[in-house]
Amino acid sequence: KNQVEQSPQSLIILEGKNCTLQCNYTVSPFSNLRWYKQDTGRGPVSLTIMTFSENTKSNGRYTATLDADTKQSSLHITASQLSDSASYICVVSAGQAGTALIFGKGTTLSVSS
């Protein structure tokens, strides 16, 4: 069964600190993996998208990694800001054209001052 598991479920950190969110997946055939940021009451916004051959991709203070062998991805946030408080969702595309999306349940990050 295709599944995406995220950990931790929630996380509280102090402003300025770094953090890492995890995503493990059992999806086949793998097409790509995306990380989304979702602010409360808003729709998800794409942070990164990685294909099988990519193992690192950055978007400002966000860096995503992908290990296709172990089927794990992480999202590292550097020098966190209050505006990073949000839910972060890992999504894996399956099939040759990414025709099926499998969503993780998300990690809720709270950054406090």
Next chain:
Amino acid sequence: DVKVTQSSRYLVKRTGEKVFLECVQDMDHENMFWYRQDPGLGLRLIYFSYDVKMKEKGDIPEGYSVSREKKERFSLILESASTNQTSMYLCASSPRDRGHGYTFGSGTRLTVV
């Protein structure tokens, strides 16, 4: 800037009412999707459409129908709203190759009383 626009941010409807949620995209995308998002359950696919007048059931289509009369517009219809349909509804669109360019709307928070 590409956009997926949902007509309402918040809606309150009574049990038994017929409810229309509208979604418009300006990216000339072939595919459009409706999801609902509930705490602890993540995003679940209700219906999707890969072309005008075409529709496919997702994981939880019961109690919903959809309409796609024009390429840019995808409507979700709750024929007779019930309290268990209180949720956040998210529309998304993507080009035919769903491997890239998956964009979400800002969401509609529907409360059925």
